[in-house]
Amino acid sequence: MTHIALLPGDGIGPEIMAPAVQLLEHFVPGVSTEEHLFGGASIDAHGTALTDEVLAGCQQADAVLLAAVGGPKWDTTNPDDPRPEQGLLGLRKALGLFANLRPVRPLPALYDASPLKRERIEGTDLLVVRELTGGIYFGEKTRTDTDASDLCHYTTAEVDRIARVAFEAAKLRRNKVSSVDKANVMETSRQWRQVVHAVHAADFAGVELEDVLVDNAAMQLVSRPSDFDVIVTENLFGDILSDEAAMITGSIGMLPSASLGNPDGPGLFEPVHGSAPDIAGTGAANPLAMFLSLAMLLRHGLSLEAEAGALETAVDAALDGGLRTKDLGGSAGTAEATAAVLAHL
Numbered sequence: 001m002t003h004i005a006l007l008p009g010d011g012i013g014p015e016i017m018a019p020a021v022q023l024l025e026h027f028v029p030g031v032s033t034e035e036h037l038f039g040g041a042s043i044d045a046h047g048t049a050l051t052d053e054v055l056a057g058c059q060q061a062d063a064v065l066l067a068a069v070g071g072p073k074w075d076t077t078n079p080d081d082p083r084p085e086q087g088l089l090g091l092r093k094a095l096g097l098f099a100n101l102r103p104v105r106p107l108p109a110l111y112d113a114s115p116l117k118r119e120r121i122e123g124t125d126l127l128v129v130r131e132l133t134g135g136i137y138f139g140e141k142t143r144t145d146t147d148a149s150d151l152c153h154y155t156t157a158e159v160d161r162i163a164r165v166a167f168e169a170a171k172l173r174r175n176k177v178s179s180v181d182k183a184n185v186m187e188t189s190r191q192w193r194q195v196v197h198a199v200h201a202a203d204f205a206g207v208e209l210e211d212v213l214v215d216n217a218a219m220q221l222v223s224r225p226s227d228f229d230v231i232v233t234e235n236l237f238g239d240i241l242s243d244e245a246a247m248i249t250g251s252i253g254m255l256p257s258a259s260l261g262n263p264d265g266p267g268l269f270e271p272v273h274g275s276a277p278d279i280a281g282t283g284a285a286n287p288l289a290m291f292l293s294l295a296m297l298l299r300h301g302l303s304l305e306a307e308a309g310a311l312e313t314a315v316d317a318a319l320d321g322g323l324r325t326k327d328l329g330g331s332a333g334t335a336e337a338t339a340a341v342l343a344h345l
């Protein structure tokens with residue numbers, strides 16, 4: 001029987017998880033699910049953001065569906081305090097999920113919800129391939145009364161494997177990879193560029209490859225987004241660029257993600273946005289990034305391509321039919337958005 005671990009987390013997390021489970025049960029009748037405390041909710045109950053029991057529960061599942069973690073209650077500048085985000089990083093690392101896929105596919109119905117001009121957005125369909133278990137997120141951290149440091153570290157093997165994910169993805173798309181780095185300053189970026197080019201020359205010479213410095217990439221993303229196909233980049237750059245790219249779709253509330261890379265364990269599926277503490281409890285959260293993350297779970301986690309497509313089509317149809325949550329300039333809340341998608345199944 002298919003088993004999915006559910007991590008509602010904090011803030012708007014539980015509000016968008018509940019309707020996603022409704023959709024999961026629609027597409028996978030009889031699915032077994034288990035909900036676990038994670039992030040701030042787990043800190044409150046157990047003093048740590050990810051317990052061994054929850055990690056084991058995730059490891060035993062066919063896939064993990066996560067909403068979001070974090071919030072002001074757990075914000076701290078004391079290095080010794082537990083933080084919700086540590087649970088997320090620990091889970092990604094423990095599950096071996098080094099490849100984070102963030103598709104940016106703006107719908108014509110939402111062109112006017114984006115701050116970008118329609119003619120810039122038209123034709124945009126890009127995929128951010130973010131390295132997820134290395135770099136400055138996971139290097140040594142130090143802190144004294146006067147000093148602090150975060151080490152950015154990559155092995156060539158870590159760059160090699162994420163480059164392969166990007167090139168393979170490009171072959172199924174428009175055959176172009178933009179590798180984003182800061183090779184004019186950072187040693188990890190010079191290594192990144194060298195490895196990406198070596199992988200390209202050895203096995204993917206038929207794929208178009210360009211190098212883009214990250215500051216330029218941030219600018220190009222809003223000036224010529226439709227020129228990008230696959231963007232491959234390291235952990236921190238991918239985090240920042242994907243939030244920026246979200247606005248091409250109209251809202252951060254639209255962007256889903258899949259974290260993959262371990263053929264022997266479950267993938268993790270989560271929206272790109274956070275726990276949105278400013279709107280938590282108001283019923284205003286846009287659940288569509290969560291629904292689209294569920295579609296990625298159906299596709300990549302359970303190999304249910306037809307079901308994934310049907311869910312994406314229902315989301316598109318709801319938006320074509322006029323659904324607009326507050327973040328998209330409308331007035332619909334989570335419940336109305338859910339009803340609109342359900343109506344198109």
Ligand SMILES: NC(=O)c1ccc[n+]([C@@H]2O[C@H](COP(=O)([O-])OP(=O)(O)OC[C@H]3O[C@@H](n4cnc5c(N)ncnc54)[C@H](O)[C@@H]3O)[C@@H](O)[C@H]2O)c1
Pocket residue numbers: 012067068069070071072085088252253270271272273274275276277278279284285286287289327
């Ligand atoms: N994967 C995750 O769990 C994840 C991702 C990003 C941030 N976070 C955490 O979330 C907390 C809040 O972070 P933040 O405020 O910087 O980012 P955020 O993504 O939570 O919110 C940024 C802005 O976008 C809005 N927004 C986000 N998702 C929305 C949705 N689905 N519908 C409508 N509006 C939405 C919020 O209301 C807010 O104005 C922090 O603790 C952060 O660490 C968690």
Ligand SMILES: CC(C)[C@H](C(=O)O)[C@@H](O)C(=O)O
Pocket residue numbers: 070085088089239272274
């Ligand atoms: C919450 C935070 C640790 C996380 C990240 O930086 O990876 C988030 O911003 C994301 O994009 O998934």
Ligand SMILES: [Mg+2]
Pocket residue numbers: 239240243272
């Ligand atoms: Mg982020």
